[in-house]
Amino acid sequence: MIARAAIAALLLACAAAATAADPVPPSGESAAGMSALDMRLTELRCLVCQNQTIADSNADLADDLRREVRALALAGKSDDDIKAYLVARYGDFVLYKPPLKPITWMLWFGPFALLAGGGAIWWVVLRRRALSTTTSATNANPAGELRARKLLDGEDDVAV
Known part of the structure; x- marks a missing residue:
């Protein structure tokens, strides 16, 4: 019984090795x-x-x-x-x-153009954000600034 199982396993291993071999090139x-x-x-x-x-x-x-x-x-x-x-x-x-020919230019240069466009948009957004924070701090509401100073100085007669 064990001998038959061993022979079957050996034949199965040989068959698996034969299928894993490289294919023979066609004739010629x-x-x-x-x-x-x-x-x-x-x-x-x-x-x-x-x-x-x-x-x-x-x-x-x-x-x-x-x-x-x-x-x-x-x-x-x-x-x-x-x-x-x-x-x-x-x-x-x-x-x-x-x-590389005119019909494939988008394929070759499209990724670089998209990257450059995204970088330009990112730069513009950051630039506008930086300018808006500096201008909002310098162009504050004068009446609000006066009221804030009075509140900070502790004056109680500020009308709300």
Whole structure:
């Protein structure tokens, strides 16, 4: 009984180790070609997941894109040709690092513009607050100031 359980556990461990192994590259690809392909796949965004590369995504579209990139690479296309093909088909959004051109200026410079605008608004608010506290202290109501002095001096005949 114990021997059967030990054999079953050993077979289960072997099966788990086999599934955790790296996948065998498809026929016709070397390990160097596979690493170059992985580099290409990490530069492309999954259009379904949007925050994952097509190498990391489990979406069906990402699987199709991986096969398509692999087929283009095996056909002898360069990285630039593959990127140009995908950009023509899906737009600049497919690239994790979109090119700097007028249509993407807001994407590249928008965060800095928002930060500068927020800093300018913050500076104006603080400046106005500082000016309002100094002007309110110097432009106090003269009648109220006279009444306050009389109260502080202890005069009892101040009308309320």
